[in-house]
Amino acid sequence: MVKLVLAVTFLWLVTGITVPLYAQQSSxxxxxxxxxxxxxxxxxxxxxxxxxxxxxxxxxxxxxxxPQIKAQAQSSYGTYNGAGGAFFPQAGFFNVSGDASLHGASLSSNSFGSAVVDWEVFSFGKxxxxxxxxxxxxxxxxxxxxxxxxxxxxxxxxxxxxxxxxxxxxxxxxxxxxxxxxxxxxxxxxxxxxxxxxxxxxxxxxxxxxxxxxxxxxxxxxxxxxxxxxxxxxxxxxxxxxxxxxxxxxxxxxxxxxxxxxxxxxxxxxxxxxxxxxxxxxxxxxxxxxPSVHFLGGLSYKGSSINDNGYVSGKWEDGFSNNANNFLAGIGITWNIxxxxxxxxxxxxxxxxxxxxxxxxxxxxxxxxxxxxxxxxxxxxxxxxxxxxxxxxxxxxxxxxxxxxxxxxxxxxxxxxxxxxxxxxxxxxxxxxxxxxxxxxxxxxxxxxxxxxxxxxxx
CATH class of the missing domain: 1.20.1600.10 (Outer membrane efflux proteins (OEP))
Known part of the structure; x- marks a missing residue:
């Protein structure tokens, strides 16, 4: 009987302590x-x-x-008639080169690829x-x-x-x-x-x-x-x-x-x-x-169906023959006065x-x-x-x-x-x-x- 009373008393004490604490934490x-x-x-x-x-x-x-790197690759099929004279290379023009001694097909196949690097190395802190x-x-x-x-x-x-x-x-x-x-x-x-x-x-x-x-x-x-x-x-x-x-x-x-x-x-x-x-x-x-100073560099590849003898092939796969590889490097200064x-x-x-x-x-x-x-x-x-x-x-x-x-x-x-x-x-x-x-x-x-x-x- 005494143990029961003690257990009940302990339970009430625990409840009395826990409930206020819970209420405080939930606030x-x-x-x-x-x-x-x-x-x-x-x-x-x-x-x-x-x-x-x-x-x-x-x-x-x-x-x-x-550095800004730009690359392109293309394959084209078209005429090759050349034209003399000078012109401004405005946007929208495409390049055609040829001469009258060429013979064979009237259309030539061409391929071209290039990569250009433009690195602005000095711009006065811009x-x-x-x-x-x-x-x-x-x-x-x-x-x-x-x-x-x-x-x-x-x-x-x-x-x-x-x-x-x-x-x-x-x-x-x-x-x-x-x-x-x-x-x-x-x-x-x-x-x-x-x-x-x-x-x-x-x-x-x-x-x-x-x-x-x-x-x-x-x-x-x-x-x-x-x-x-x-x-x-x-x-x-x-x-x-x-x-x-x-x-x-x-x-x-x-x-x-x-x-x-x-x-x-x-x-x-x-x-x-x-x-x-x-x-x-x-x-x-x-x-x-x-002005700003730029380092310029580039690589190019060009193929043509026109061989060294002036013969023009009309086959598309021949546009990857007769190739020429070139590179270019230099320093440029740009100044918009x-x-x-x-x-x-x-x-x-x-x-x-x-x-x-x-x-x-x-x-x-x-x-x-x-x-x-x-x-x-x-x-x-x-x-x-x-x-x-x-x-x-x-x-x-x-x-x-x-x-x-x-x-x-x-x-x-x-x-x-x-x-x-x-x-x-x-x-x-x-x-x-x-x-x-x-x-x-x-x-x-x-x-x-x-x-x-x-x-x-x-x-």
Whole structure:
């Protein structure tokens, strides 16, 4: 019997410990929701795809450093009449060579194959600048993705805060309903006993009905906030009970948090890479106005059905006879002199674009620094407000209980008790709004510092 009692006691202890732990683990905090967003949200995948595309473009630009190799092979069948005179070899012409001493068939068979190498070995840094411009675009795409991620973190935080605000307000309004329902029942009983006028019963019922209507509105707001959060987080079931207690009783603000906007912030990094891109493109245009040096090389094979004696065979297979093999190697310099002035204008325009973005970078950095300092001052003061409103709620609650006892004793009228109840409700709403504003400011500060650890850990 003793063993049975001990076994049952042990089972209850294990259950009592395990259930709270399970409930705590199953609760979703902001960090849990964010992990789900980071893994599954389509917007992040779209930004990652854009970053991958920029990286592939960079590799494509880098491939311009490689020698360009072109090859062709052909077999043709046609006439061979020659023609004297000079001409410009415009596009669309094909080459025919022959003379009047040839005899035999009127059509000849020909074969030809060639391979040409064109390697730009020196271009005054144009290829290097093009590669640098492509790398800047890749870095810019990566920074834009990080900026988007920061925006999503803030959006997730704001939607979570709104959900907690509406859920807490709904919970507190339900307590208000309980208080007003108690007043309504007390007033109804006093009215039936003839101790209070019937108007008091109607007034108490009206106050209860108004709060009931407010409850319907808050339930709609809570459901809408939950739907918004589910869309972003991708979770159908979200457990937030543990966060509700933290929402109205936030952790103290950490004074040692960073107060300087770092240059690596994704917004500033995006502008920095944009500036580098314009500068690199400006250098490309400058380099393009200078000559480029190419190494040229080629191999060719030519076969013909016309032999050395001038006899023309009409057979197709004879087009691979009487062949001639040649090679060519050399160095060439190409310089488009006309584009010198045009490229100079383009280079100057891109330089001005780089200068404009650099000024924009300085403006953003200055504005973000001011916003960060202002947000941290507001957060510190907001926390002080929360401490005071929390005290005000407790005092209003104690005062309401005292006045309720006096009302039950017939020492005060109903309108006085309802005024105290209204003051109690105002104190609760001010505390909830102060808590919501506090967390919203923390989310904004986290976006400015690109550090959401404090928010994700404490909410």
């Amino acid at each position: 979703n905090n902001l960090a849990d929701l964010w992990r789900n967003v980071a893994e599954n949200y389509a917007g992040i995948k779209a930004k990652q795809t854009a970053t991958d595309a920029a990286a592939l473009n960079e590799r494509a630009v880098q491939s311009n450093h490689l 290829l290097q600048n093009e590669t640098q411009a492509a790398r800047s675009l890749t870095n810019k795409a990566s920074s834009e993705k990080e900026t988007y991620v920061l925006t999503l973190k803030k959006l997730l935080s704001e939607r979570y805060i709104k959900l907690l605000y509406n859920k807490t307000k709904l919970s507190w309004n339900e307590k208000t309903l309980e208080r007003l329902d108690e007043i309504r029942l007390i007033t109804s009983g006093l009215s039936k006993a003839g101790l209070k006028p019937a108007a008091d019963s109607l007034l108490a019922s009206s106050a209860y009905t108004q709060s009931l209507a407010q409850n319907d509105k808050l339930e709609g707001n809570s459901s809408a906030a939950l739907i918004k959060l589910q869309e972003l987080s991708g979770k159908e079931m979200i457990q937030f009970n543990s966060a509700l207690s933290h929402f109205a009783k936030p952790m103290v603000y950490i004074e040692e948090r960073t107060a300087i906007i770092v240059d690596s912030h994704p917004v500033l990094a995006t502008l920095k890479h944009q500036t580098e891109f314009y500068r690199s493109k400006s250098a490309v245009e400058k380099s393009a106005s200078l 006309t584009n010198v002035l045009t490229n100079n204008y383009k280079s100057n325009r891109l330089g001005k674009e780089a200068e404009s973005v650099a000024h924009l970078h300085a403006q953003y950095e200055q504005a973000m620094q001011a916003d960060l300092t202002a947000a941290q001052v507001q957060i510190s003061q907001q926390f002080k407000q929360i401490e005071k409103t929390s005290t005000a709620v407790k005092q209003a609650n104690d005062a309401y209980n005292m006045y309720l006892s006096r009302y039950k004793s017939g020492l005060i009228a109903l309108n006085e008790l309802l005024q105290i109840q209204l003051l109690f409700e105002v104190a609760e709403n001010q505390h909830l709004e102060a808590s919501r504003d506090y967390w919203m400011l923390v989310a904004y500060e986290a976006e400015l510092t690109s550090d959401f650890n404090f928010l994700f850990t404490n909410l």
